[in-house]
Amino acid sequence: MKEIFLERYRRLGHELMGDERTRRAIRINTLLESREAVVGKLEARGAKLTPIPWLRDGLYIEGGESSAGASFEYLLGLYSIQEAAAQYPVEVLAPETGELVLDMCAAPGGKTTQVAAWMGNRGVVVAVDVRRDRLYALENNLERTGVENCVAYCADAGGLDYGGTLFDRILLDAPCSGNYVTDREWFKKRDIGDVEKNAMEQRRLLGTALGQLRQGGTLVYTTCSLEPEEDELNVQWLLENHDVKLSEINGPGCPALTEVFGRSLSPEVAKCRRFWPDETGTQGFFVAKVVKP
Amino acid sequence: MRELKDFLTAVGASYEPVGVRMNLNDRRFVVAPEVAAQIHDKGRLVYAGKLLGRTRGEFIPSAGLLRELGKMQGPNKVWVDEKVGWLFACGRDVFAESMLKAEGELAEDACFLVMLGGDCLGYGRVETAEGRTILRNVFDVGDFLRRERGIEWDR
Numbered sequence: 163m164k165e166i167f168l169e170r171y172r173r174l175g176h177e178l179m180g181d182e183r184t185r186r187a188i189r190i191n192t193l194l195e196s197r198e199a200v201v202g203k204l205e206a207r208g209a210k211l212t213p214i215p216w217l218r219d220g221l222y223i224e225g226g227e228s229s230a231g232a233s234f235e236y237l238l239g240l241y242s243i244q245e246a247a248a249q250y251p252v253e254v255l256a257p258e259t260g261e262l263v264l265d266m267c268a269a270p271g272g273k274t275t276q277v278a279a280w281m282g283n284r285g286v287v288v289a290v291d292v293r294r295d296r297l298y299a300l301e302n303n304l305e306r307t308g309v310e311n312c313v314a315y316c317a318d319a320g321g322l323d324y325g326g327t328l329f330d331r332i333l334l335d336a337p338c339s340g341n342y343v344t345d346r347e348w349f350k351k352r353d354i355g356d357v358e359k360n361a362m363e364q365r366r367l368l369g370t371a372l373g374q375l376r377q378g379g380t381l382v383y384t385t386c387s388l389e390p391e392e393d394e395l396n397v398q399w400l401l402e403n404h405d406v407k408l409s410e411i412n413g414p415g416c417p418a419l420t421e422v423f424g425r426s427l428s429p430e431v432a433k434c435r436r437f438w439p440d441e442t443g444t445q446g447f448f449v450a451k452v453v454k455p
Numbered sequence: 456m457r458e459l460k461d462f463l464t465a466v467g468a469s470y471e472p473v474g475v476r477m478n479l480n481d482r483r484f485v486v487a488p489e490v491a492a493q494i495h496d497k498g499r500l501v502y503a504g505k506l507l508g509r510t511r512g513e514f515i516p517s518a519g520l521l522r523e524l525g526k527m528q529g530p531n532k533v534w535v536d537e538k539v540g541w542l543f544a545c546g547r548d549v550f551a552e553s554m555l556k557a558e559g560e561l562a563e564d565a566c567f568l569v570m571l572g573g574d575c576l577g578y579g580r581v582e583t584a585e586g587r588t589i590l591r592n593v594f595d596v597g598d599f600l601r602r603e604r605g606i607e608w609d610r
Contacts (some may be wrong), residue, residue, distance in 0.1 A: 236542060237596040238574050239518065262493070286493045299603070300501050306599050308519055311490055322460035325495030
């Protein structure tokens with residue numbers, strides 16, 4: 163399978179080796195302490211921190227007295243371990259204090275706690291995930307990081323009673339095929355059939371998301387898949403089947419593809435952002451910012 | 456919430472949660488009104504607002520409640536150094552001679568927050584064992600690591 167996927171990436175213009183890895187990154191939890199205070203505490207323990215220029219609260223971390231996941235500061239909720247690219251969708255969503263935000267596939271909750279931090283614990287985050295086993299991690303993260311404005315449900319986001327609420331912003335971090343950068347066994351586990359199956363489920367979730375979004379609201383659709391079927395082709399489907407507009411994302415990564423395996427897509431799709439591991443030094447990622455007119 | 460009151464009495468704290476009280480299985484929450492207004496499907500709710508703690512025979516406060524109590528004047532507190540603090544976060548008890556400072560009387564059965572500087576690492580109950588006074592660990596923030604074992608990390 164490895165060669166099949168690498169050949170697909172070659173056809174999309176990227177000569178990947180299949181063994182790219184990412185640097186360990188953390189996100190400061192500004193709900194509990196300032197970035198400066200937390201950085202000071204970690205540096206006092208010998209950690210080397212490098213700001214990630216395209217993230218508000220993200221830093222690369224190396225060294226230190228203890229591992230990043232077993233320090234007083236981690237246990238006290240002052241930061242979370244979150245890969246750099248995985249922090250970017252909430253930056254694009256840019257939730258504001260007092261808003262109503264839906265996090266549709268929320269567990270294990272890294273992005274949910276990030277949304278709450280951006281909102282300063284004011285307003286409401288409705289977090290939904292269908293998998294009870296992953297929601298335990300979300301609950302722990304909410305408790306550890308001091309989130310107080312979240313309600314979390316174990317449900318399919320499409321089947322939940324929202325009481326008529328339409329949301330200001332929705333984050334759809336869709337279940338996807340993932341990518342090999344954060345999973346050494348990825349090539350052994352995946353085949354193209356998975357990609358196509360995931361793409362269908364993602365389209366269903368996209369339809370649900372648009373139904374819950376208020377007019378003028380923002381939907382951020384994101385995956386950690388490098389496969390265009392789950393990324394650009396889903397956005398193309400969205401443009402063809404729903405009344406939506408794309409907002410241009412100016413940031414890390416590169417414009418999304420508009421030529422995919424011989425198929426030409428709308429030039430609008432290039433407003434989305436794609437993270438190639440060889441370019442960004444992160445895992446593979448895709449982010450689209452959709453506005454409901 | 457009788458159990459919460461008992462805990463607050465044991466730790467010598469005065470605290471009144473503000474918001475809508477809510478129970479989910481053994482967990483006790485307080486929810487701001489605007490957050491509570493978005494609860495429409497209680498049957499599938501797993502978390503809401505601020506977790507105060509869990510009732511497992513006795514009330515075990517959440518990390519968030521301990522964080523708040525740790526910043527208040529009044530509750531019983533003992534301060535420890537980093538080494539003792541780390542052992543405590545690994546589930547160990549604290550011996551009286553390892554305490555840097557105590558606020559409150561180390562009386563049998565009294566509860567004390569364990570402080571590392573301005574941060575609360577958990578709490579324990581005073582016991583006497585073989586003539587030595589110890590603070591028996593009841594809850595510590597290392598519990599998060601113990602819970603995370605076997606739970607998937609964020610990407």
